[in-house]
Amino acid sequence: MEKSLNNKNSQDKILTTAYFIILNVFKKNISTRESKGLKALKYSTLSSSDKAKCNDLVQKVLRFTLFLDSLINERKKGRIRVELFCLLRLALTDILVRGVKKETVLKKYSEFALSLERTKHSIDQLRYYIHLGFSEWNKSALKPLFLFEKKLLEALVGQYNLKSVKRIEKIFSKSPYVDLYIRNRVKKGQYFEQFKGSSTDPSHFRFSQNVSLMKTKGYISGEWWVQSLSASLPVKLAPIDFKEKYVLDVCCAPGGKSFQLADQGAILTSIDKSKKRLNLMKENLDRLKYDLDLICVDVFEYKPKKMFDIILLDPPCTATGTLGKNPDLQFLKPLDKLEDLLDTQKKMLERCSGWLTDNGVIIYSVCSLQKEEGENQISRFLKKHKRFSLVDPKEGCHLYKDGFEIQKTRGIRIMPFFEEGIGGTEGFYFAYLQLKGNGN
Numbered sequence: 001m002e003k004s005l006n007n008k009n010s011q012d013k014i015l016t017t018a019y020f021i022i023l024n025v026f027k028k029n030i031s032t033r034e035s036k037g038l039k040a041l042k043y044s045t046l047s048s049s050d051k052a053k054c055n056d057l058v059q060k061v062l063r064f065t066l067f068l069d070s071l072i073n074e075r076k077k078g079r080i081r082v083e084l085f086c087l088l089r090l091a092l093t094d095i096l097v098r099g100v101k102k103e104t105v106l107k108k109y110s111e112f113a114l115s116l117e118r119t120k121h122s123i124d125q126l127r128y129y130i131h132l133g134f135s136e137w138n139k140s141a142l143k144p145l146f147l148f149e150k151k152l153l154e155a156l157v158g159q160y161n162l163k164s165v166k167r168i169e170k171i172f173s174k175s176p177y178v179d180l181y182i183r184n185r186v187k188k189g190q191y192f193e194q195f196k197g198s199s200t201d202p203s204h205f206r207f208s209q210n211v212s213l214m215k216t217k218g219y220i221s222g223e224w225w226v227q228s229l230s231a232s233l234p235v236k237l238a239p240i241d242f243k244e245k246y247v248l249d250v251c252c253a254p255g256g257k258s259f260q261l262a263d264q265g266a267i268l269t270s271i272d273k274s275k276k277r278l279n280l281m282k283e284n285l286d287r288l289k290y291d292l293d294l295i296c297v298d299v300f301e302y303k304p305k306k307m308f309d310i311i312l313l314d315p316p317c318t319a320t321g322t323l324g325k326n327p328d329l330q331f332l333k334p335l336d337k338l339e340d341l342l343d344t345q346k347k348m349l350e351r352c353s354g355w356l357t358d359n360g361v362i363i364y365s366v367c368s369l370q371k372e373e374g375e376n377q378i379s380r381f382l383k384k385h386k387r388f389s390l391v392d393p394k395e396g397c398h399l400y401k402d403g404f405e406i407q408k409t410r411g412i413r414i415m416p417f418f419e420e421g422i423g424g425t426e427g428f429y430f431a432y433l434q435l436k437g438n439g440n
């Protein structure tokens with residue numbers, strides 16, 4: 001890897017880095033995020049615009065991998081090594097998604113394949129597929145799609161239905177957008193008038209074009225932060241006035257929900273066990289300047305000095321609701337981790353439930369499509385803890401929208417096709433669990 005990253009121009013560096021990030025997913029089970037931190041990959045040496053181009057390429061390849069693989073497999077004439085598979089996915093993305101010219105694709109990928117030990121003898125195969133890409137696949141106007149891998153597809157069809165799952169695939173096929181949460185004090189009106197985008201409410205703005213966030217109005221003065229629409233809903237729709245309430249945000253980093261709580265005047269303690277993620281949160285706090293107590297600690301070791309009126313618990317989960325944005329996740333066997341995650345979520349819920357004042361509320365949320373982590377986890381908790389009951393979200397027009405489902409005994413399910421008109425959102429689940437006071 002070291003050798004092929006030396007002495008390369010910008011385009012070559014982007015391709016090489018993207019290739020190794022993708023190869024790491026399929027060959028070593030390493031997530032794209034982890035890969036970017038590997039010294040040997042030299043991702044950090046790319047300029048910020050090259051990083052953006054590399055990320056875009058990696059995202060597109062991974063989003064459409066299963067679709068592209070089905071094309072490759074249909075015309076396969078023998079065994080294809082994982083290294084060649086990754087190169088073919090990159091080349092087909094250039095052809096079918098990015099509309100790169102034939103001469104450029106042929107030259108770029110032939111040279112690159114020759115520079116790699118494991119693909120240099122596969123030039124004929126590579127060229128065969130590139131020709132197919134131009135002669136057949138792009139002529140038939142095939143539009144690559146996001147597809148769920150087999151195990152995940154079966155699990156989701158079992159929990160929803162095929163029609164809903166196909167709708168999710170359609171939403172995840174689109175490039176991910178960037179959502180901003182705009183803080184309370186900002187006069188919303190025409191705040192983002194110079195940008196192309198859309199809003200679902202005054203605290204939310206979605207860019208429909210690429211922008212440099214650091215150069216965007218309000219970045220330095222801390223008037224917004226990046227947070228997906230669905231991730232903002234558990235706090236936004238809570239039937240609670242947070243002002244001057246003692247609130248604990250368990251598993252807080254990188255901080256979107258803490259910032260919402262602080263913005264609404266909560267007296268906030270936020271904990272997380274990851275130093276790295278907390279550092280990211282601190283960078284944002286430097287801009288946003290909210291006053292909150294940030295503690296790096298494992299929830300299973302944390303001993304609160306007081307009880308809390310509200311506890312927000314956003315525990316680790318399979319994150320399958322975010323596959324549109326993090327398409328590598330489905331190749332890292334998320335369902336294999338499900339049992340362990342369920343156990344952690346259950347133990348966190350049990351532990352936090354002992355830190356609530358009477359009539360206090362736990363806001364539980366997961367960015368997962370798996371009902372085990374959402375509806376079933378909460379049903380189980382409610383069966384065991386009779387003093388807790390579910391509370392509905394705030395009244396509002398969201399209640400009647402497609403993809404927003406309130407389930408009387410099971411919480412709120414956000415499907416990725418919620419707000420389909422502006423491109424949908426991430427899959428999410430949340431619930432408000434109120435502890436009845438002893439006198440009630």
Ligand SMILES: C[S@@+](CC[C@H](N)C(=O)[O-])C[C@H]1O[C@@H](n2cnc3c(N)ncnc32)[C@H](O)[C@@H]1O
Binds near residue numbers: 231315317
């Ligand atoms: C889904 S993320 C939280 C996202 C965050 N609530 C937000 O809105 O930005 C889950 C977090 O749980 C943290 N975490 C996992 N296990 C933990 C533990 N035992 N104690 C504290 N934090 C933990 C992870 O470091 C990660 O930051």
